[in-house]
Amino acid sequence: MNPNDTNAAAYPIGQHPSLPPPTTERGVLKWLKTNLFNTWYNSIATIIGLYFLYLIIPPTFDWVWGSATWEASSNKDCRAGEGGACWGFIKARFVLFMYGFYEAEALWRPNLAGILLVFLGVPVLVPKIPGTKLFAIFLIFLYPWIALSLLVGPIKIALFSDTTFLILWGILIVALLFYGVRGMQTNDLVKRGFGFGSAYAAVVLLFLNWGLGLPEVETTKFGGLLLTLVLALTSIVVSLPLGILLALGRRAESLPVVMYFCIGVIELFRAVPLITVLFMAINMIPLFLPQGYSFDNVVMALIGLIIFFGAYLAEVVRGGLQAIPKGQVEAAASIGLNYYKSMRLIVLPQALKIVIPGIVNTFIAMTKDTSLVMIIGLFDILMITKSSITDAEWLGLEWEGYAFVGLLFWILCFSMSRYSQWLERRLDTDRRD
Amino acid sequence: MSEVSVNTEQIKSAIQDREIIQIRGMHKWFGDFHVLKNINLTVKSQERIVICGPSGSGKSTLIRCINRLEEHQKGEIIVDDIELTNDLKKIDLIRQEVGMVFQSFNLFPHLTVLENCTLGPIWVRQTPKLEAEEAAMLYLERVKIPEQATKYPGQLSGGQQQRVAIARSLCMNPKIMLFDEPTSALDPEMIKEVLDVMVELADTGMTMLVVSHEMGFAKTVADRVIFMDEGEIIEQNDPHQFFDNPQHDRTKLFLSQILAH
Ligand SMILES: Nc1ncnc2c1ncn2[C@@H]1O[C@H](COP(=O)(O)OP(=O)(O)OP(=O)(O)O)[C@@H](O)[C@H]1O
Ligand SMILES: [Mg+2]
Secondary structure (H helix, E strand, O other): OOHHHHHHHHOOOOOOOOOOOOOOOOOHHHHHHHHOOOOHHHHHHHHHHHHHHHHHHHHHHHHHHHOOEOOOOOHHHHHOOOOOOEOHHHHHOHHHHHHEOOOHHHOHHHHHHHHHHHHHHHHHHOOOOOOHHHHHHHHHHOHHHHHHHHHHOOOOOHHHHOHHHHHHHHHHHHHHHHHHHHHHHOOOHHHHHHHHHHHHHHHHHHHHHHHHHOOOOOHHHEOHHHHHHHHHHHHHHHHHHHHHHHHHHHOOOOOHHHHHHHHHHHHHHHOOOHHHHHHHHHHOHHHHOOOOOOOOHHHHHHHHHHHHHHHHHHHHHHHHHHOOOHHHHHHHHHOOOOHHHHHHHHHHHHHHHHOHHHHHHHHHHHHHHHHHHHHHOOOEHHHHHHHHHOOHHHOOOHHHHHHHHHHHHHHHHHHHHHHHHHHHHHHOOOOOO | OHHHHHHHHHHHHHHHHOEEEEEEEEEEEEOOEEEEEEEEEEEEOOOEEEEEOOOOOOHHHHHHHHOOOOOOOEEEEEEOOEEOOOOHHHHHHHHHHEEEEOOOOOOOOOOOHHHHHHHHHHHOOOOOHHHHHHHHHHHHHHOOOHHHOOOOHHHOOHHHHHHHHHHHHHOOOOOEEEEEOOOOOOOHHHHHHHHHHHHHHHHOOOEEEEEOOOHHHHHHHOOEEEEEEOOEEEEEEOHHHHHHOOOOHHHHHHHHHHHOO
16 A cells, blocks of 8 residues: 555545645755756766866856956057956957947937936836836837937927028917817817827927037947947837737728738838848938938938838737737727727737737847848947957957957847746736735 | 606606617628528617527627627617617717627736726726726625625636626626626536626616526516527517417427427
8 A cells, every 4th residue: 555545544534634745855965866867877968068067167267257368458468468368458449349439528428318218217117116107108208309319419400490480380389289288178089199299299300400409429420339229229119019000900901901001011021131121221212312312321220120120020919919819809899999999908918918028039139130230331339349350459359359249239138038028927917826 | 746756657667668779670691691680679778688599590699780799781770779880989889888798708817807897987988097996896796706806807717707797897887788698608606696696787677688598597587588590580478488388399499409408
């Protein structure tokens, strides 16, 4: 008889209490035994593995830390070292790596934009912090324009240099606001949206024209981590809403024109390599513009990235939309929610939650693929590294350069991955507790 | 004094005589498949109707036409004096007045029980949040699960979920409630708790259309039982006549089949 059964008879039938589960052996030794040394071939594999770690780790550590050179003004100082890494190279070129060719006396501007972003973004990303809604409104409606002004200064609009026009513009804004207030009073959503929306756009144009009164900085000066972050964050933030719209459009069977347009955009941009899209953005679009008009290369690259990844995200989001049972939409309709409200309140929250891993996967790919802009002559962090290590003063420092960029990308992408896992757990309402 | 009471009596009977749903010569097709054939049905305010019939006979489709979850192709449906056409505004209006409870509950899994109940009032009726929550708690008490308000649907049993679904519909203060086999996805012990809630709802004078094979429920609550087969209304009668003395052969066959087990 099984010894575990001995107390089976100790309780009368129907009165068996709930007992704690049986405790197995615990502790480090037990863990080692079950995971690393449970069979003779696993033991051999463990020993071989340990031997390889012994071969790899000490020299790596020595290179990174032990005999590394921390101060250098050219590669000659590095050669003097004992064969360790030459981090003096990174240190000497740090500003270049971070900001590219951004004007040295104006570095406070990207710094301030970054600090503002962290200050506003953290409460939004960690929804436990109170006041999230206010921060989100600020982040979405005001921050982009403030950051843009900080980074590039005023974007002069010719018409605004004329005082009469400025006054007319002011009158237009007041009129639009009035129209919006009327819409609010009469509960007319279209009127309200149009009035306030256009007034907002008009004010934004005015603000961009003023540009906080700062001197202009051309985007050709953007580079390094700054450019990488500008490209990655902007395309992440804009391509997700675009992807959602394309995905909804693709399913709008009652609006065939919209549907075929969305299918066309998605299938076209998904089927073309990103490099081609970037080349087209730089070389083709200007051909269609009137003579003398030239768009900024950074803006062109952004448009290319946004549409390309918007198409990818559209397919990810569509997968989520398809996973929502028809009953959810029917239940939403049965309590009187219209299409937009049922999408916004019922379908999208659930669909997006399901596809968080796919969305973040695309975000990570996007962040890394921003380095492809090097082929259209932009100096992102990878291109800066590439050109730095071919500099005669610093020849032979590929390892240090690429290790540093690799680490930067890894930090960016790994934090996105961790954040998405945390978000998934937080939004999981199926658990029973 | 007596005049007042006469007046309320008159008002009451006026309400009860009002034809809140009128369906005339209605047909529906799914592609080439003729699902509903020449449906004529008038429902008076506060009337309670149970619809039964074999699987695939078009019961669900019929009540889903009443709040336009399905579109009909011929004939007319008038609900609360509004004719159902392609006019989206009118459809939204009717859906606010017509609550629906589904076989598979269809609660919103990403929202708590309370949020499920307040969503409609807040977003459709523009009720202030606190007011909507108070009202929702009253309805949750009526379906006997106020203590589950902060849980998510996934944490509730089937019977509890279905009662939340009923409360969710009631929060919109509908004039009509549609039920599509509300108990057929439930274990026997949970069927009773849901039916009890529905009987209480019937006692408050709600107009109800219930697709169900629960004969006990039909006998205690229904004013009329409708039997459908192959897309047609075959027979309708008051519940006792219907069950004890069915007229049509197909009704007899159907009743003998559901009585067999
Ligand atoms: N969306 C649809 N497209 C095509 N055919 C459908 C659709 N919905 C239902 N049908 C068909 O219409 C017929 C009636 O369906 P309905 O769901 O109304 O039947 P029911 O009486 O409710 O049956 P049950 O008791 O099984 O729920 C069935 O034959 C079904 O296959
Ligand atoms: Mg059915």
